[in-house]
Amino acid sequence: xxxxxxxxxxxxxxxxxxxxxxxxxxxxxxxxxxxxxxxxxxxxxxxxxxxxxxxxxxxxxxxxxxxxxxxxxxxxxxxxxxxxxxxxxxxxxxxxxxxxxxxxxxxxxxxxxxxxxxxxxxxxxxxxxxxxxxxxxxxxxxxxxxxxxxxxxxxxxxxxxxxxxxxxxxxxxxxxxxxxxxxxxxxxxxxxxxxxxxxxxxxxxxxxxxxxxxxxxxxxxxxxxxxxxxxxxxxxxxxxxxxxxxxxxxxxxxxxxxxxxxxxxxxxxxxxxxxxxxxxxxxxxxxxxxxxxxxxxxxxxxxxxxxxxxxxxxxxxxxxxxxxxxxxxxxxxxxxxxxxxxxxxxxxxxxxxxxxxxxxxx
Amino acid sequence: xxxxxxxxxxxxxxxxxxxxxxxxxxxxxxxxxxxxxxxxxxxxxxxxxxxxxxxxxxxxxxxxxxxxxxxxxxxxxxxxxxxxxxxxxxxxxxxxxxxxxxxxxxxxxxxxxxxxxxxxxxxxxxxxxxxxxxxxxxxxxxxxxxxxxxxxxxxxxxxxxxxxxxxxxxxxxxxxxxxxxxxxxxxxxxxxxxxxxxxxxxxxxxxxxxxxxxxxxxxxxxxxxxxxxxxxxxxxxxxxxxxxxxxxxxxxxxxxxxxxxxxxxxxxxxxxxxxxxxxxxxxxxxxxxxxxxxxxxxxxxxxxxxxxxxxxxxxxxxxxxxxxxxxxxxxxxxxxxxxxxxxxxxxxxxxxxxxxxxxxxx
Numbered sequence: 112x113x114x115x116x117x118x119x120x121x122x123x124x125x126x127x128x129x130x131x132x133x134x135x136x137x138x139x140x141x142x143x144x145x146x147x148x149x150x151x152x153x154x155x156x157x158x159x160x161x162x163x164x165x166x167x168x169x170x171x172x173x174x175x176x177x178x179x180x181x182x183x184x185x186x187x188x189x190x191x192x193x194x195x196x197x198x199x200x201x202x203x204x205x206x207x208x209x210x211x212x213x214x215x216x217x218x219x220x221x222x223x224x225x226x227x228x229x230x231x232x233x234x235x236x237x238x239x240x241x242x243x244x245x246x247x248x249x250x251x252x253x254x255x256x257x258x259x260x261x262x263x264x265x266x267x268x269x270x271x272x273x274x275x276x277x278x279x280x281x282x283x284x285x286x287x288x289x290x291x292x293x294x295x296x297x298x299x300x301x302x303x304x305x306x307x308x309x310x311x312x313x314x315x316x317x318x319x320x321x322x323x324x325x326x327x328x329x330x331x332x333x334x335x336x337x338x339x340x341x342x343x344x345x346x347x348x349x350x351x352x353x354x355x356x357x358x359x360x361x362x363x364x365x366x367x368x369x370x371x372x373x374x375x376x377x378x379x380x381x382x383x384x385x386x387x388x389x390x391x392x393x394x395x396x397x398x399x400x401x402x403x404x405x406x407x408x409x410x411x412x413x414x415x416x417x418x419x420x421x422x423x424x425x426x427x428x429x430x431x432x433x434x435x436x437x438x439x440x441x442x443x444x445x446x447x448x449x450x451x452x453x454x455x456x457x458x459x460x461x462x463x464x465x466x467x468x469x470x471x472x473x
Numbered sequence: 474x475x476x477x478x479x480x481x482x483x484x485x486x487x488x489x490x491x492x493x494x495x496x497x498x499x500x501x502x503x504x505x506x507x508x509x510x511x512x513x514x515x516x517x518x519x520x521x522x523x524x525x526x527x528x529x530x531x532x533x534x535x536x537x538x539x540x541x542x543x544x545x546x547x548x549x550x551x552x553x554x555x556x557x558x559x560x561x562x563x564x565x566x567x568x569x570x571x572x573x574x575x576x577x578x579x580x581x582x583x584x585x586x587x588x589x590x591x592x593x594x595x596x597x598x599x600x601x602x603x604x605x606x607x608x609x610x611x612x613x614x615x616x617x618x619x620x621x622x623x624x625x626x627x628x629x630x631x632x633x634x635x636x637x638x639x640x641x642x643x644x645x646x647x648x649x650x651x652x653x654x655x656x657x658x659x660x661x662x663x664x665x666x667x668x669x670x671x672x673x674x675x676x677x678x679x680x681x682x683x684x685x686x687x688x689x690x691x692x693x694x695x696x697x698x699x700x701x702x703x704x705x706x707x708x709x710x711x712x713x714x715x716x717x718x719x720x721x722x723x724x725x726x727x728x729x730x731x732x733x734x735x736x737x738x739x740x741x742x743x744x745x746x747x748x749x750x751x752x753x754x755x756x757x758x759x760x761x762x763x764x765x766x767x768x769x770x771x772x773x774x775x776x777x778x779x780x781x782x783x784x785x786x787x788x789x790x791x792x793x794x795x796x797x798x799x800x801x802x803x804x805x806x807x808x809x810x811x812x813x814x815x816x817x818x819x820x821x822x823x824x825x826x827x828x829x830x831x832x833x834x835x
Binding site for chain 2: 123136139140147306315
């Protein structure tokens with residue numbers, strides 16, 4: 112096995128911790144002495160039962176998830192949950208959505224199929240460059256829930272507060288791109304949902320953490336697999352779950368615990384992000400895209416202001432051992448996604464390159 | 474990496490070819506010189522685009538899929554497709570289902586949420602021990618489709634003919650447990666659907682092969698991710714697909730091509746199944762569950778007729794280096810799932826054990 116590794120700044124799927132990949136490789140043909148790969152295990156077998164239960168327990172421990180929340184291991188990505196959320200939670204048929212980017216907008220659009228959606232706030236006018244303040248949210252007391260996208264990968268913005276809602280209105284958060292990056296007070300949310308492919312593991316696994324009292328209202332005559340109550344009652348296994356992806360999540364959680372849990376993870380993430388933002392703020396050559404109060408610790412967006420120069424930057428960064436620094440087409444410029452598994456050295460390498468590029472091109 | 478491997482007779486997830494697992498392990502931290510695992514690749518990257526296109530081309534080549542069929546890489550298992558099938562295909566709102574086992578029955582039940590389901594045939598009265606003959610099928614000329622489950626893992630039965638339908642009524646087949654086991658005339662089917670976790674790869678990937686003219690009738694105001702037309706238009710990537718599972722499918726297809734394609738695969742599978750059935754027919758000690766004309770080449774079901782003895786068989790088989798031979802609870806007895814990746818030696822090992830067990834217990 113060649114040991115060449117690149118600094119991969121992809122917005123997702125994205126880097127995984129090297130020890131996780133190495134352990135997965137070492138167990139590929141024989142996991143835990145079973146004589147088989149995790150991919151080959153019956154999901155109803157004793158050894159796999161141990162793996163999925165251990166993974167769930169680790170997630171509960173690492174995220175400090177209270178006992179009155181169910182943890183579901185699902186498929187279909189966050190996008191399938193854009194449908195599942197209204198189908199499971201809409202009782203009166205009304206919901207409030209904060210539109211802070213492409214994915215929040217898609218979620219709101221999908222929910223409109225199933226009920227009445229009020230836009231609690233939108234930052235589209237300013238190119239989704241910030242997160243609305245609590246005082247700017249127009250929240251309805253009779254809404255079934257209030258939806259946010261906790262981190263917006265494309266624009267590089269992140270909610271830095273837990274929104275408050277009228278009594279009884281649960282907050283539903285898509286945390287696909289910042290889950291496990293910092294401690295979260297789970298009790299502030301009714302539902303936390305995340306596609307795994309940034310901080311959790313491979314694409315093909317979607318985790319839903321849902322407060323028990325919100326279950327049981329799934330709309331009649333809708334596809335059974337989207338029913339969270341069914342999934343909770345069947346321990347995520349009315350049918351075969353994405354067994355290998357769940358196993359990799361378990362290894363990722365083991366790695367997070369080994370470095371000191373989410374408190375340490377947050378320190379490491381803040382250190383990486385601050386290094387990059389401090390450098391961006393110290394120069395006029397690069398412009399940060401997101402408003403300072405809304406900057407994401409996971410996705411750092413910036414431009415030179417000159418499209419040709421941006422393209423040159425991306426091209427030369429590849430030659431320098433980095434990849435996926437091109438910004439999303441709707442924003443342009445550059446985006447450095449620095450999720451949990453991106454080492455500090457990767458960010459230092461990027462900053463050194465940025466300085467050199469600035470010297471050569473300013 | 475320990476090299477202990479067990480003969481795993483699981484009904485699914487199930488054995489994968491050892492060369493596939495070994496290649497996956499060797500590429501785990503650096504695939505194709507990219508400096509990253511396939512799990513870490515952006516699904517929009519050039520290298521991953523090569524992987525998914527190559528996988529699709531291999532599948533088309535191996536299965537001889539005509540150009541007027543779309544190949545979709547989906548999530549959610551066959552069970553989510555139980556909903557997607559009526560939602561995509563019901564125009565008049567009527568469909569015919571052949572109920573040949575648990576999963577066919579579940580599919581019919583789910584379809585009833587969305588339209589009128591006629592039972593074209595059911596073999597439930599005889600414990601799902603056979604497949605109905607063409608002459609026994611009650612097919613409606615105005616049905617939107619006719620649904621079958623091509624192989625019934627629990628009972629060990631398999632359709633050994635392609636059913637004929639009234640003009641214009643497409644056959645929809647759940648081939649989860651026998652796809653890639655033999656050549657199939659794809660043109661006899663409107664839709665072929667399969668969860669990957671038997672002959673294709675890891676759980677978490679569902680393949681749908683659909684004739685183009687059947688697309689475009691997805692029901693309004695239903696979850697977007699179940700819309701095959703959307704998936705076809707977006708090359709299975711409106712959102713992130715299960716990237717790693719697709720890569721493993723590619724490796725499995727590479728292995729099938731290396732041994733001579735589906736014609737050779739079928740010969741190997743028939744050899745394994747015939748060995749086992751011939752032995753079962755040669756003794757009174759074991760009773761074959763499925764009717765001879767309907768026997769599956771993938772799942773071989775049998776019993777001693779004595780529950781305690783069956784339990785003893787299962788227990789002792791584990792000590793002899795085999796696993797997952799216990800039959801499904803609804804059938805009892807034993808089940809040997811001998812998919813593509815089960816080597817001939819595994820079946821020979823099982824027969825030797827069966828003979829010894831017979832000698833010791835008759």
